[in-house]
Amino acid sequence: MAAPARRLCHVAFHVPTGQPLAKDLHRLFGFQPLAVRETGGWKQLALRSGDAVFLVNEGSGPGEPLYGLDPHHTVASATNLCFDVEDVDGAARALAARGCAVPVPPTSVKDAQGTAIYTVVNSPAGNLSFTLLQRAGYRGSFLPGFRRLPCTPGPCWVSHVDHLTLACTSGSSPTLRRWFQDCLGFCHLPLSPGEDPELGLMVSAGPGRGGLRLTALQIPADSTVPTLVLAESLPGPTNKQDQVEQFLARHRGPGLQHVGLYTPNIMEASEGMMKAGGRFLTPPEAYYQQPGKEEQIIAAGHKPSLLERQGILLDGNKDMFLLQVFTKSLFTEDTFFLELIQRQGATGFGQNNIRALWQSVQEETARAQGA
Incomplete structure (x- = not known):
């Protein structure tokens, strides 16, 4: 195997500005806002219920959303699965050697809580891409580059x-x-x-x-x-x-x-x-x-x-x-x-x-x- 996945970090979505997915996840299904990033034409909001994390990428910008890839898809869609791996650099090389497209090469992101390295690989499953993430030393609530949101109690329906x-x-x-x-x-x-x-x-x-x-x-x-x-x-x-x-x-x-x-x-x-x-x-x-x-x-x-x-x-x-x-x-x-x-x-x-x-x-x- 080229890049054995160890843990699901999050499921990412791409939606147009004003689409109510993030509000619905919070209001209807009990997901609580975890962290946010707003820059470059993107609003990225992570929401959590138990260990389940959804990242809603809203809008579009001149570059790629952090930790993902803009698929330029015609409809709102779940577009990315992010997995923790042990060695991002090695994974990217192994996947490229297998003929996989790696549109985002290994990239390091750092903030006061530590560092994470990620790469994005295309999959043969339509518009679905995979982010491979190395964050063993990161101490923050989500990922570098995101601002932590106040913790509010939720219903905890999902584990x-x-x-x-x-x-x-x-x-x-x-x-x-x-x-x-x-x-x-x-x-x-x-x-x-x-x-x-x-x-x-x-x-x-x-x-x-x-x-x-x-x-x-x-x-x-x-x-x-x-x-x-x-x-x-x-x-x-x-x-x-x-x-x-x-x-x-x-x-x-x-x-x-x-x-x-x-x-x-x-x-x-x-x-x-x-x-x-x-x-x-x-x-x-x-x-x-x-x-x-x-x-x-x-x-x-x-x-x-x-x-x-x-x-x-x-x-x-x-x-x-x-x-x-x-x-x-x-x-x-x-x-x-x-x-x-x-x-x-x-x-x-x-x-x-x-x-x-x-x-x-x-x-x-x-x-x-x-x-």
Whole structure:
């Protein structure tokens, strides 16, 4: 591997001036402002919930935003993943030797709290770039060049990033999997017994709906890097676009479709976010009427009526359960959403929940189009 990732530092977004992402993350989803930088035509605001940090780059300037790259993308988008690495200089050389474009060479940034070195590498996943960061000696609250903001108490609904899901073009997952393996040290994480890494997990969305191919990747257990999930559409019997294809069209190519945020209490988190004005997808009515679903929910220690009221999906068996709920898009272009996830022993992603999410998004799209 060229540059083994050790920890996710932050997820960065590029939005136009006035776009409300930063306000929504704070007001609706409980993220607290952490640090800010305003110069050169950019406002960069870092927000945190637990160990999950989002960096919102707003505006545009003559140069690049600090610790990132301006992709000149046509829609608001999640555009950069920043990982801690041990040796930025060595990583940049190794990646360049593999043919990777390194538009920002190793750069040192210093302030009174210490020094950080970073480089930015392009990825084969659309407009998504990767910042590799070396900051072992930095003592500040975020990164050099940013001004720390006053610490204010927040609801603490989210503890960390559980996973990152990329929407990919059909047939591209094997190539992307090899790139993440060779360049950043990811390896295949089977989602079903005996799963072929070249094929991934194929999930049917139901009769007449096509389906998904999911390929999960992870870093060895000594890191705290979230699971990376590659999602691509399986051909269906109709020409109607599914949500991955809709993302590719609206986003103008592959990219980061959603971030899964881990919460220790999904009931409390989703209820708090809803009361604050957060909007969530409504599962299909039939989801909670499936044979055995009520017994499954009770076995997991929850009340079926409460989960249904809040739109929370539950999958699993015995003592291994997974609870998930999904927000509506945070952008008008429908190019990014958040997921809340709580694990009760489960490590996968729940095939029944994937089907329910698929149908929920399809129904939401139909309602938005007046169908």
